[in-house]
Amino acid sequence: MSTRITDLPSTEFVLPGNRACAGCSLGIGLRAITKALDGKMVMAVPASCLTVLGGMYPTSSVAVPWVNVAFPSTAAAASGLAAGLRATGRDDITVLAMAGDGGTADIGIQALSGAAERGEDIIYLCYDNEAYMNTGTQRSGATPQGARTTTTWTGKGEHAKDMCRIMEAHGVGYVASTSAVFPTDVYDKVAKARGLSGTRYIHMNTPCPSGWSFEPKDTVAIGKLAVDAGLVVLYEVEDGRFRLTGRSASLAKSGRRKTIAEYVAAQGRFRGIADETVAVVQRWLDERWAGFVSRHEADAE
Amino acid sequence: MSDARAASVITGNEAAATAAKLARVQVVAAYPITPQSSVVETLSKWVQSGELSAEFVTVESEHSALAVCIAASTVGARVFTATSANGLAYMNEQVWWAAGARLPIVMGLANRAMAAPWSVLNDQQDSMSVRDAGWAQLFCRDNQEILDTFLHAYRIAEELRVPVMVCYDGFLLSHTVMPVRVPDQAEVDAFLPPYKPAIPIDPADPRNLNPVTMADPRANRDGELRGGYMELRAMHQQALTEALDLIPAVDAEFAERFGRSWGGLTWEYRLDDAEVAVIAAGSLGMELTVAVDALRSEGVRAGVFGIRAYRPFPAEAVRGRLAGKDLAVVLDKAVSYGYEGPVCADVRAALLSAEGAPDVFGCVCGLGGRDVSATQLADAVRRARTDHGRGVRIREPEWLDVRL
Numbered sequence: 001m002s003t004r005i006t007d008l009p010s011t012e013f014v015l016p017g018n019r020a021c022a023g024c025s026l027g028i029g030l031r032a033i034t035k036a037l038d039g040k041m042v043m044a045v046p047a048s049c050l051t052v053l054g055g056m057y058p059t060s061s062v063a064v065p066w067v068n069v070a071f072p073s074t075a076a077a078a079s080g081l082a083a084g085l086r087a088t089g090r091d092d093i094t095v096l097a098m099a100g101d102g103g104t105a106d107i108g109i110q111a112l113s114g115a116a117e118r119g120e121d122i123i124y125l126c127y128d129n130e131a132y133m134n135t136g137t138q139r140s141g142a143t144p145q146g147a148r149t150t151t152t153w154t155g156k157g158e159h160a161k162d163m164c165r166i167m168e169a170h171g172v173g174y175v176a177s178t179s180a181v182f183p184t185d186v187y188d189k190v191a192k193a194r195g196l197s198g199t200r201y202i203h204m205n206t207p208c209p210s211g212w213s214f215e216p217k218d219t220v221a222i223g224k225l226a227v228d229a230g231l232v233v234l235y236e237v238e239d240g241r242f243r244l245t246g247r248s249a250s251l252a253k254s255g256r257r258k259t260i261a262e263y264v265a266a267q268g269r270f271r272g273i274a275d276e277t278v279a280v281v282q283r284w285l286d287e288r289w290a291g292f293v294s295r296h297e298a299d300a301e
Numbered sequence: 302m303s304d305a306r307a308a309s310v311i312t313g314n315e316a317a318a319t320a321a322k323l324a325r326v327q328v329v330a331a332y333p334i335t336p337q338s339s340v341v342e343t344l345s346k347w348v349q350s351g352e353l354s355a356e357f358v359t360v361e362s363e364h365s366a367l368a369v370c371i372a373a374s375t376v377g378a379r380v381f382t383a384t385s386a387n388g389l390a391y392m393n394e395q396v397w398w399a400a401g402a403r404l405p406i407v408m409g410l411a412n413r414a415m416a417a418p419w420s421v422l423n424d425q426q427d428s429m430s431v432r433d434a435g436w437a438q439l440f441c442r443d444n445q446e447i448l449d450t451f452l453h454a455y456r457i458a459e460e461l462r463v464p465v466m467v468c469y470d471g472f473l474l475s476h477t478v479m480p481v482r483v484p485d486q487a488e489v490d491a492f493l494p495p496y497k498p499a500i501p502i503d504p505a506d507p508r509n510l511n512p513v514t515m516a517d518p519r520a521n522r523d524g525e526l527r528g529g530y531m532e533l534r535a536m537h538q539q540a541l542t543e544a545l546d547l548i549p550a551v552d553a554e555f556a557e558r559f560g561r562s563w564g565g566l567t568w569e570y571r572l573d574d575a576e577v578a579v580i581a582a583g584s585l586g587m588e589l590t591v592a593v594d595a596l597r598s599e600g601v602r603a604g605v606f607g608i609r610a611y612r613p614f615p616a617e618a619v620r621g622r623l624a625g626k627d628l629a630v631v632l633d634k635a636v637s638y639g640y641e642g643p644v645c646a647d648v649r650a651a652l653l654s655a656e657g658a659p660d661v662f663g664c665v666c667g668l669g670g671r672d673v674s675a676t677q678l679a680d681a682v683r684r685a686r687t688d689h690g691r692g693v694r695i696r697e698p699e700w701l702d703v704r705l
Contacts, residue, residue, distance in 0.1 A: 084380075
């Protein structure tokens with residue numbers, strides 16, 4: 001059912017060498033995304049880490065059509081690409097809007113909400129590194145509680161916005177949550193989205209060594225830990241039907257979740273976090289996880 | 302000129318929508334704002350009835366309206382949008398993006414006063430707030446000129462790869478009906494061939510459009526130097542400069558095909574022997590022709606010099622046509638706060654050091670829809686002449702009909 005890593009197509013659209021930070025997981029995710037679309041795509045990209053990864057004029061690190069767009073307008077620009085392609089009679093190109101968490105949950109949410117409400121024929125993928133990493137780690141609406149950023153020096157007080165639920169509430173036909181460190185999960189979800197029409201929303205957790213403060217060699221481990229703790233949950237909602245996927249599905253079966261304390265201890269951004277805050281987050285997480293599992297079980301019946 | 306058979310009696314907004322249809326626009330995106338709304342209401346109706354084959358994207362804001370147009374134009378579609386005042390301000394970031402990305406977008410601007418406080422009525426402050434963004438700005442006098450100028454605009458935009466803003470006064474033109482001759486589709490097709498994008502969107506030939514661009518030129522993968530940010534901006538400036546030739550050329554070709562010329566960059570009325578030139582952009586210029594007739598009847602040799610292209614600015618024409626006059630009185634429906642009216646400042650700058658340059662007096666009028674009558678305009682010219690006759694050569698801008 002799910003694709004094995006050895007079965008991913010060998011064609012590469014993310015070229016060797018780019019300007020992302022050492023250990024950035026965005027490139028891992030982008031490789032899987034572009035493979036899933038077989039490069040037959042056009043990207044709308046706002047100001048973000050992805051812009052940096054893409055390279056500077058007149059060179060590019062990614063061999064697919066790529067249109068840089070103004071920060072708040074990713075989903076509107078994607079709507080325009082889709083409209084323009086339809087108007088000029090081209091139906092063989094998937095429009096992929098790809099923005100960071102700030103570009104999605106904060107400044108881009110209005111355009112995204114509009115596009116989703118109109119049912120624009122686009123895939124919108126938010127790569128969530130949980131703060132404004134490109135501008136130096138300022139808090140975003142998607143920064144988790146307790147994380148220190150350059151605008152929350154003592155740790156953020158609020159939970160992250162749940163973009164997937166917001167998109168579900170728009171009646172979007174396909175909503176998925178994935179993680180860049182599980183490239184086959186990313187691949188399968190983007191490949192499935194490619195086969196659907198209308199607005200499709202994919203939220204991709206994207207561990208960030210420089211912003212989260214861990215060693216670049218630990219990117220995949222940290223990303224897995226987030227999934228194992230049940231903080232990042234791999235799932236998809238197709239026409240309202242919820243399903244845990246991959247490692248999250250296994251986790252639901254085994255019940256062996258790791259603690260948030262373990263996840264928090266592995267990252268500098270949570271240094272000095274109060275035990276009470278960790279306990280609060282753990283309780284919130286337990287409840288949320290139980291909700292996911294029961295929804296998974298209910299919809300499987 | 303009147304040809305009742307061929308004329309439709311329509312509003313300025315209907316003229317704009319009709320032009321967009323005749324231009325066979327492929328993607329329309331817009332957000333409602335008074336006094337622009339009926340342009341896109343009309344287009345929406347035509348798209349839904351099948352009369353116009355286009356994608357109509359009902360965006361949630363003006364920022365998104367122009368985002369859609371930018372992206373669709375990038376893909377290779379001919380696009381249209383329209384807005385006014387606060388809508389233009391809200392899309393400001395995209396106004397710059399459209400120009401910087403060198404996309405041939407045509408936008409209608411039904412000129413309206415900027416809030417706060419709220420006003421839905423006319424002045425030209427909205428246009429002036431984006432005059433430096435890299436668009437061509439063309440101002441219209443009447444509804445026929447609106448229709449014709451939109452058709453010119455696509456030609457200019459697509460040839461030079463710069464966006465063009467067609468500015469026309471809100472309510473005064475947007476909601477006023479006038480006889481307008483609507484050209485045949487076939488004639489328009491011959492004048493305006495289909496749009497072809499400069500750079501394809503093609504997975505077989507992938508490009509990264511408008512990425513981070515450094516200050517200095519950099520080599521591409523083949524080692525060839527490509528311009529840095531400043532070279533791109535210099536090319537942009539060059540395109541706007543070329544528009545100084547293209548705008549009149551397109552106007553001349555249009556005149557040949559359709560029998561109507563709008564003067565290209567500027568227009569004039571009884572200017573040749575005038576001692577006093579009165580200057581304005583938009584429909585205010587038409588009011589000035591009435592004022593000039595009144596002045597002439599008193600023996601004052603006055604004439605109108607109308608600004609049709611505000612960007613690029615027709616500095617050469619200003620020098621060429623105003624040198625030798627005694628006095629230029631510039632009427633602005635906008636102000637650069639803390640200085641003077643923007644058209645006035647530009648006329649003054651263009652004339653600086655020119656042989657025989659007239660003295661330039663500015664006059665701010667018509668803000669927030671304040672009516673400007675020909676009588677008031679004639680009075681303003683009389684006051685300017687009186688001051689000038691007393692030896693005044695530098696004068697603070699007069700605010701017409703302000704009752705403080």
